[in-house]
Amino acid sequence: MIGEISRRITIFLLILCGFATASGCARGPTWEAVSSYDEFSDKTTVMVTTGDWPQPGSRTFSYGMIYPVIMKTVEGLAVGFMSGGQFKVPVGAVQMRVDGNEAIMVTPENTPNISEIEAWFAPFIVDIPGLDNDAINNAQKVAVENAMRMSQPYTLVVGDEADRILDQMLSGQNLIYRQILVNQPNPSTGRVPLDQSLSEALRKAGLIN
Secondary structure (H helix, E strand, C coil): CHHHHHHHHHHHHHHHHHHHHHCCCCCCCCCEEEEEEECCCCEEEEEEECCEEEECCEEECCCCCEEEEEEEECCEEEEEEEECCCCCCCCCCEEEEECCCCCEEECHHHCCCCCCHHHHHHHHCCCCCCCCHHHHHHHHHHHHHHHHHHHCCEEEEECHHHHHHHHHHHHCCEEEEEECECCECCCCCEEEECCHHHHHHHHHCCCCC
């Protein structure tokens, strides 16, 4: 009896899911403007990204996965990738390609620091008589910056390169990307359609006119 009820519920859910898919309600827009609020700094970050749809009408960001992202930073418009999940992991280098355009590598070395680097660097400043303190402090600051970039849960590019990538995305049809990982010669490829929802989300986020 219980088995028959379970079977009927399963059939009903499959029919319902099929109806939702046919009516265009199983998913939401491919690209969406999302925001996050920092209750310590009172800052709200708005970005445009994608996500996963484990069930109709429910967008999630899965742990261990990366997602394309477009946002504003202190250095201007940024395009790249972010880590999903509640506990985010470093993204590292990511290779991306729009349609038949040349593949582009987005690396941590070019990623702007969203957090305040001075706050991290302050405890390391030295002032020792007889030494080249400027050279020592600069070398330590570069080391701290590089360590922060490598550990960040996002990899971004800014400036002219970001503008070029965004132009490709707005005029393209498909985006493919993959993480460049150590000891993983054939990483899986992510694929995202570049449909009308991209430009709509960018306008909603105030990133384009």
